[in-house]
Amino acid sequence: MPCWVSLMTRDLPAGQEFYAAVMGWEFRDTGDGLSVAFRDGTPVAGIGAPAPSPGLPVGWTPYFAVDDADVTAARVRERGATVAVGPLPFGTGRAALAADPDGAVFGFWQGGVIPDWSVGRGSAPAWLELRTRDAFAAAIFYGQVLDWADDSTGCCTVSYEHDRVVLRHGRDTVARITGGAIEADPDPHVRPRWHTHFHVPDLEAAVERATALGGSVASPVQTTGTSRSVTLRDPDGALFTAVAANTA
Structure with a gap:
């Protein structure tokens, strides 16, 4: 199941200032250009700034817990995908x-x-979402690589609901895979x-703080019966979605 999320950014102090204001996080440096975000004393996410590189991609990355990183890496390669870094001791x-x-x-970790x-x-x-071209093919890939839906106790279950794949751990929805809306477009902001x-307590306040600190709004506000959400882009270009309860 998902076990962590981490942001790679080019400017760690600026990233900390932005997410502290928008999300209400506090940070503790761990050394080597890395820090951990906390909310109410509880770890939320990691932020890192590796050595400067003009072509460094920035963005939020989910990590999935695995029993054997070498086996997982081999499965990734066997299915025509890429292992870019590692597995490395960390x-x-x-x-x-x-x-x-x-x-x-x-x-993976x-x-x-x-x-x-x-x-x-x-x-x-609140949850993770894979936006890709073929949700069914993606579900097969991740299911085989990460052992989703096997018979072991405590593993995740996968179902197909309302044109998307839903991953659950127990009763909790932990990830969704949606497909069909992304075409082969060179724009880096629409790639899979x-x-x-x-979660944020106040959606409008989060948007106001984000734009005041150089971020931008990347989607209209989406409203459901239980929540309101909007996709934001931080000053370094990383996309994320802020979600607030719908109190109407």
């Missing part, structure tokens, strides 16, 4: 970055996970990607 475990056959970037960090609960993201949705 902290108390091993991590790797990969891209699926359509180019959406994701990571072998090792201990943060207790009580679970998508859809507490300070963790994993998208992170974060």
